[in-house]
Amino acid sequence: MKPTEELKIEHRVITGMFEILKAILGEMNSPKNTTKNHLQIVLEFLKVFVDQCHHGKEEELLFPALVETGLPSNGGPIRVLLQEHQAGRELLEKMEASLENLDT
16 A cells, blocks of 8 residues: 555544544534543544654655655745644644533
8 A cells, every 4th residue: 555545544533533533523412511531532543643743754754755846945845744743733733621620
């Protein structure tokens, strides 16, 4: 399997977890009252698998390989992707802070 195929599979896994998060959030005001633990598990997945593992592969391996092919390292799509990774990290921090204040 090509490394880029592995990243594509990981993207599908990540999308699946966002669907799970969407379902959890949709049930928060229902009589089931989704537990804080469910959200903690999702956030742990986002921190470990998405940010450390997946983004780590992109930032340490894929992006440098793209630079070697001629893409600029300080602009273009690589810059946009790095900005998206940083935005994700900032959103994750906000979600963690919000979770601390959740009474479930």
